[in-house]
Amino acid sequence: MNQSSSTNSTENQSPITQTDLSPAEIPLSVYDLTVAYHRKPVIWDVSFDIPPGKLVxxxxxxxxxxxxxxKAIMELIPRASGRVNIFGKPYQKNRHRVGYVPQRESVDWDFPVDALDVVTMGLYSEIGWCLPVRKKHRERALDALERVGIADYARRxxxxxxxxxxxxxxLARALVQDADLYxxxxxxxAVDAATEKAIVKILQEMKQAGKTALVIHHDLQTVPxxxxYVILLNMRVIDHGPTEQVFTPENLQKTYGGRLTLLEEATETMRRREQSL
Structure with a gap:
């Protein structure tokens, strides 16, 4: 069931809201969310739910x-209006159930810590900022680095x-938290092919374990x-729902406007995929 964007949030609700799932079973619910910088809206009246156990x-x-x-979901920046629930509760009450992988550009890579230290930081909500990191915590962090294939670089x-x-x-720092929503x-x-393959493998393992991941992604050809499940966003939610229903040339045209070369490539990819089924 497709939903088009609208200033009326009830018209932009996910099909999930019409199922038997309770609010506590829905990983993320966003209601009428608006964020503005210097009084200029960046996202406007955004509403959606995402289903449990899916890659979104x-x-x-x-x-x-x-x-x-x-960032607004995680309260890293102020919201002009709207609210967000994580498994039926405000973010601050369920933040321990959320793992976060930041944009690489936002990280100070010159900060004097090694890979193991970075991953261990994912456990600070459990350990406490003023308490010592114990052997069991470092072992968990090392296991997470092993899972993403770089345990040999733990002390680099x-x-x-x-x-x-x-x-x-x-990614290992997020995984060590054993969150329910990532x-x-x-x-x-800007990652190499081997890293992309490793990330995809981790995402699939998350899904198999019943986790939910919400991922910002730019390569239209790999979306299907x-x-x-996809959320098409351009300041407002253009559409959202199962990928096979929502990720269509018509919706991409609404989302990307005049970026025709990119759209043509994505459309051709989808057509080839449909022909192979």
Whole structure:
């Protein structure tokens, strides 16, 4: 069931709200969310739910408000209006159930810590900022680095890691939290093919474990392969729902406007995929 964007939030609700799921079973619910910088809206009247146990892509052009949306969900930036629930409760009451992978550009890579230290930071809500990190915590952090394939680099300074290794380090920091909902800001940006393959594998493992991931993604050609559910965003929600229903040439035209070359490539990819089924 497709939903078009509208200033009326009830018209822009997800089909999930019409199922038997209770609010506590829905990983993320966003209601009438608006964020503005210097009184200029960046995202406007955004409302949606995302289903449990799915890989959800946030898709839209540069400047559409994708990173702003994730930061507003986590209360890293102020909201002009609207509210957000994580499994039926405000973010602050369920923040321990959320793992976050930031955009690489937002990280100070010259900060003097090694990869293991970065991953261990994901446990600070459990350990406490003033308490010592114990052996069991470091072992969990090392296990997370092993899971993303860079345990051999545990004691290497993050500034000395490649871009792909840096991204895997922050993915491990999120994984060590064993969260129920993961928010990822462009995890595939500027990574090598091996790292992209590793991230996809981790996402699939999350899904199999019943986790939910909300991922900002730019490569339209891989959207049908990577995601079960998509949110098309350009300041407002253009449409959202199962990928096979929502990720259509018509909706992409509404989302991207005049970016015809990119749209044509994505459309051709979808047509080839449909022909192969």
């Amino acid at each position: 892509g946030i898709i839209g052009p540069n400047g559409a408000g994708k990173s702003t949306l994730i 300074q993050i500034s000395q890691l490649s871009g792909g290794q840096q991204q895997r380090t922050f 928010l990822m800001d462009e995890p595939f940006a 392969e990577y995601f079960d």
